[in-house]
Amino acid sequence: MTHSTGQELVRERVTETLSPLTAQREHFKSVEPGVAGDLESALDQVASRVEVIARENEGMACDLLRCYEQLSVVSDVTRYMLILRTELEVMEFFAMRLRDTYPDCLVGVAWPEEGNYAVKEGFPALPKWLTASIRDCRERRRVLAANSGESAGIAPDGASLYHQEAVTAPVFAGPVFVCALVLWRRSETESVSSWDSGDVQLFDSLCSFCGDAMRNFRLVQELQEVAMETVRTLVNAVDQKDPYTSGHSNRVGYYAKLLATELGLEADALRALQWSALMHDIGKIGIRDDVLKKAGKLTEEEFDHIKEHPQRGHAIVRENPHMQASLDGVLHHHERYDGKGYPSGLAGEQIPLQARIIQTADIFDALTTNRSYRGAFSWQEALKILEEESGTVVDPLLCSIFASMMRRYYEQNPTAFDAIGNPGDQPNLCEDSEPTQP
Secondary structure: OOOOOHHHHHHHHHHHHHHHHHHHHHHHHHHOHHHHHHHHHHHHHHHHHHHHHHHHHHHHHHHHHHHHHHHHHHHHHHHHOOOOOOHHHHHHHHHHHHHHHOOOOEEEEEEEEOOEEEOOOOOOOOOHHHHHHOOOOOOOOEEEEEEOOOOOOEOOOOOEOOEEEEEEEEEEEOOEEEEEEEEEEEEOOOOOOOOOHHHHHHHHHHHHHHHHHHHHHHHHHHHHHHHHHHHHHHHHHHHOOOHHHOOHHHHHHHHHHHHHHHHOOOHHHHHHHHHHHHHOOHHHHHOOHHHHOOOOOOOHHHHHHHOOHHHHHHHHHOOOHHHHHHHHHHHHOOOOOOOOOOOOOOOHHHOOHHHHHHHHHHHHHHHOOOEOOEOOOOHHHHHHHHHHOEOOOEOHHHHHHHHHHHHHHHHHOHHHHHHOOOOOOOOOOOOOOOOOOO
16 A cells, blocks of 8 residues: 655655745854854754654554545445445455555455355456465455565566565455455565555455445345245235236246346346336236136126226335336236227337336236136247237337247257246246246
8 A cells, every 4th residue: 555654744844834944044154153053953953853743643644544545445335335236246346446545456356166265257366376375264364475485476477576465354244254355465576565554454444344335235135035025925915816827926027027137127127127027916906806717708897897907006006105116017017019908008119118028928928827718828829929919919129039038048948948837837947047936
């Protein structure tokens, strides 16, 4: 770390202050030798006293600077925590700020992996001597060194490094060890600056804060998962009103998430879509059982009644201020691309994207499951029906993307498609997507 020392700062300020007297001393040497002698003696005493004060305040200046640097990193990480979406992003941002704080060092991250430590893509590889020296990254404030007589390591240009020195500190998310941060200096000179206790203390404090930030990040993730599971439980209760739609909302949420990910929706929009897809049929809780479970064709009055469920669901969800971003899909998932849907008769891109995504997933799941009035279609037949309704019922672009995506997943993992249409079973069509649970 590069510091502008307190001694130098004090000396600079005192020199500026005493410069008029120093100039006068030269004048008095020729005019008043006695006065000049007294003045020179006084200046020497001041300089001596300044040196003592500077030495006494050197530690305080460095401590204040370290506190400032620590607060700067903490402030930045806290501010950017609102936009960081994964633990890896948290570590990448933290490593970047450490590089700013320690510009003469390389910043590495050692992740536990099968009893050893690995470096993820985007972080510098640890030197062999350092990898071999790390026994347990969970230890705090370990200072490791390598000299030319030991395993000095090789610079990127192939030159032998005479001396390297590193300090490690662990990152704990609560009681859970996440990884270890490593700083190391390397030099072709006889030595590099030693890590003093202040450096190690600052680094250790920053790693502790990083662990706290990681813990908070995980707590937020856990709370979101708990909330999602609570909603799944509630919508499953609604789905159970009709045995033919058991697990429907969860499957729609799953297919909608696959399509939204394919479209590249950002994290916030993706999360709002998942909530909306899960709750899209929640308004059916207010639909009469004799209509909802009717095996035969619905009368006009009965069909008008069942068409109320989007508005009923919208009225339920809008009461929660945290669900405002999920309202579009709940209200408009039965609109049609040709404008003949309900409840608002929206057409084309007037229909919110969230609702168009959910509509595609909703129709696909409805086609691939048994209903009271017909049997299930195969997933291939369901895609063909969707494509036939492209531009009239469903968004043609979304339909094309969804169909291509499903066929690609089938080529990658055909056995996973056996779960589609099986009562109580959930598909897991791609490795990066977890199946939802009914």
